């Protein structure tokens with residue numbers, strides 16, 4: 001009798017600990033946690049769920065923007081209204097449905113996840129693709145239109161000019177959680193929803209960030225001031241509406257340095273091309289991508305060191321012709 005009771009107790013304890021046990025699968029940066037794995041009564045199903053998750057969730061998280069949860073709990077529920085309900089960090093699945101070994105779990109998961117976006121669409125034009133995702137319910141449709149227009153007007157030109165191996169599909173995300181202005185990585189350009197609301201004419205963020213997509217320099221290929229200086233030089237040269245956003249290169253002053261980056265560096269690069277060597281920035285960009293850029297590159301291309309070039313620029317900084325794109329008139333405006 002005593003033995004039977006002991007067995008009963010141990011069976012009970014075992015089943016309690018089994019039901020409380022979670023089970024997680026980690027791949028790359030993402031983790032799927034099965035909260036109640038024993039509710040998966042069909043043994044074939046678990047692998048299918050794991051495959052569907054790692055097919056759908058990382059792509060969703062990339063398009064979802066900044067700080068999207070990478071650890072996701074999955075709970076099997078006895079009766080759900082839908083077969084599956086998913087959002088960032090959480091997936092609920094109907095028990096009868098999942099144990100029936102359904103097809104297309106990945107597609108259903110993908111649809112459920114993206115149903116939380118305000119907008120998601122794809123535009124294709126002359127071999128280029130733009131996927132546009134917005135998490136901002138108040139995104140001005142005019143801003144969406146002009147950002148899209150800028151992409152198709154500028155990005156193909158940048159790709160053809162600087163790097164024909166650059167990708168032809170880019171993802172735009174208008175993100176409400178992102179607090180800086182904009183950034184580009186892995187073919188995705190994040191825009192701060194608040195910034196775009198406050199600066200709806202600053203559409204050449206697409207040109208600057210689009211150049212980062214084209215650059216794809218490996219980590220450590222060159223200094224940050226150079227990468228950013230090139231991106232603003234490109235905005236100056238290929239920008240779609242610099243007049244409309246009142247974006248101009250700042251006048252030279254003696255306190256500046258080429259390492260100031262962005263527009264200060266960009267103006268120096270324009271001066272270099274007009275006074276020292278045409279297309280030198282295209283050459284420097286190519287060297288960076290091939291991981292062949294060094295500080296000596298300036299000397300081998302021009303016969304002068306970077307510091308010597310900057311000193312020359314400081315002597316005649318206004319020996320430069322500057323003109324800016326104006327979307328309204330389609331003409332360049334001299335400034």
Ligand SMILES: [Zn+2]
Pocket residue numbers: 208209212228231
């Ligand atoms: Zn940048």
